[in-house]
Amino acid sequence: MTDRTPAVPAGPAIALADATLSYGPRTLWSGLTVNVRPGEFLAVLGPNGAGKTSLLKVLLGVQSLSSGTVTVAGSPARTGNPRVGYIPQQKTLEAGITMRGRDLVGLGVDGHRWGPGLAGRRRRRAAVDAAVKAVGAERYADAPVGLLSGGEQQRLRVAQALAGDPAVLLCDEPLLSLDMANQQRVARLIDERRRSADTAVLFVTHEINPILPMVDRVLYLVDGRFRIGTPDEVMTSEVLSELYRTEVDVLRVRGRLVVVGSGDGIDEARTAEVDEAACAGHDIGHTHDHEVSR
Numbered sequence: 001m002t003d004r005t006p007a008v009p010a011g012p013a014i015a016l017a018d019a020t021l022s023y024g025p026r027t028l029w030s031g032l033t034v035n036v037r038p039g040e041f042l043a044v045l046g047p048n049g050a051g052k053t054s055l056l057k058v059l060l061g062v063q064s065l066s067s068g069t070v071t072v073a074g075s076p077a078r079t080g081n082p083r084v085g086y087i088p089q090q091k092t093l094e095a096g097i098t099m100r101g102r103d104l105v106g107l108g109v110d111g112h113r114w115g116p117g118l119a120g121r122r123r124r125r126a127a128v129d130a131a132v133k134a135v136g137a138e139r140y141a142d143a144p145v146g147l148l149s150g151g152e153q154q155r156l157r158v159a160q161a162l163a164g165d166p167a168v169l170l171c172d173e174p175l176l177s178l179d180m181a182n183q184q185r186v187a188r189l190i191d192e193r194r195r196s197a198d199t200a201v202l203f204v205t206h207e208i209n210p211i212l213p214m215v216d217r218v219l220y221l222v223d224g225r226f227r228i229g230t231p232d233e234v235m236t237s238e239v240l241s242e243l244y245r246t247e248v249d250v251l252r253v254r255g256r257l258v259v260v261g262s263g264d265g266i267d268e269a270r271t272a273e274v275d276e277a278a279c280a281g282h283d284i285g286h287t288h289d290h291e292v293s294r
């Protein structure tokens with residue numbers, strides 16, 4: 001017996017049908033139909049301003065679609081849905097904030113789920129402890145969050161999002177400001193969660209390489225156009241050249257994807273970086289190596 005709400009919704013975890021989002025005369029995307037399965041890991045990629053964060057806002061219920069429909073965890077997108085976890089884009093918390101890390105994580109726990117009284121409070125505390133431990137934040141969980149580094153704060157945000165045992169996890173560049181080791185740790189944690197609890201993950205990122213082994217499908221948005229499919233289907237020179245409407249090469253270097261543009265908006269530095277790495281025979285680094293400058 002368990003008093004937890006099952007995390008797995010019937011049907012798709014996220015369903016967008018013929019969805020359009022416009023701000024005034026500007027349409028960010030239209031005709032977007034996407035079903036994300038429980039347990040699926042969908043990466044959302046695209047250049048600045050393509051509408052990735054806006055898509056998350058729609059799923060969080062803070063932004064309405066201009067047309068079409070959206071359901072999340074089995075019901076129309078709405079704010080405050082306890083079955084939806086959210087890791088926001090990194091913003092450093094102010095030094096004056098005295099709330100402890102553990103209390104920040106506790107905000108992600110649905111108090112009613114654990115029952116009333118002392119036993120309920122104990123179960124709730126155990127859930128917070130487990131979430132803190134999962135992200136390796138025990139050492140600083142009792143410190144005021146305002147005094148923690150950006151990376152430490154981000155790990156606590158991940159713990160907060162997972163503590164609620166969400167059916168759908170929405171992530172807005174959650175690996176920003178984490179070092180390589182912690183990028184891997186957080187990515188693995190999210191991956192384990194979706195495998196063990198069938199949590200659907202929608203992961204907005206500019207860097208696909210840290211999550212490439214985990215990604216089931218990619219939604220690539222560029223200037224109103226989009227493609228969805230497996231990384232092998234979408235991350236090709238042909239597809240990205242079509243999306244960016246300029247010549248783009250997708251290279252695979254030691255299992256990593258490197259995207260370079262040519263023609264207008266050449267990413268000269270990155271091309272040089274790749275050539276240099278190929279000549280020198282060393283790894284080309286990890287940051288922003290799938291992005292295309294336009």
Ligand SMILES: Nc1ncnc2c1ncn2[C@@H]1O[C@H](COP(=O)(O)OP(=O)(O)OP(=O)(O)O)[C@@H](O)[C@H]1O
Nearest residue numbers: 023024028046047048049050051052053054055206
């Ligand atoms: N409420 C709003 N009203 C009008 N325009 C908006 C609004 N919110 C966002 N925009 C515009 O819509 C575009 C898409 O913004 P969005 O934040 O979704 O992009 P993004 O793909 O997440 O970009 P980035 O990679 O830079 O985070 C931007 O040009 C932004 O200025």
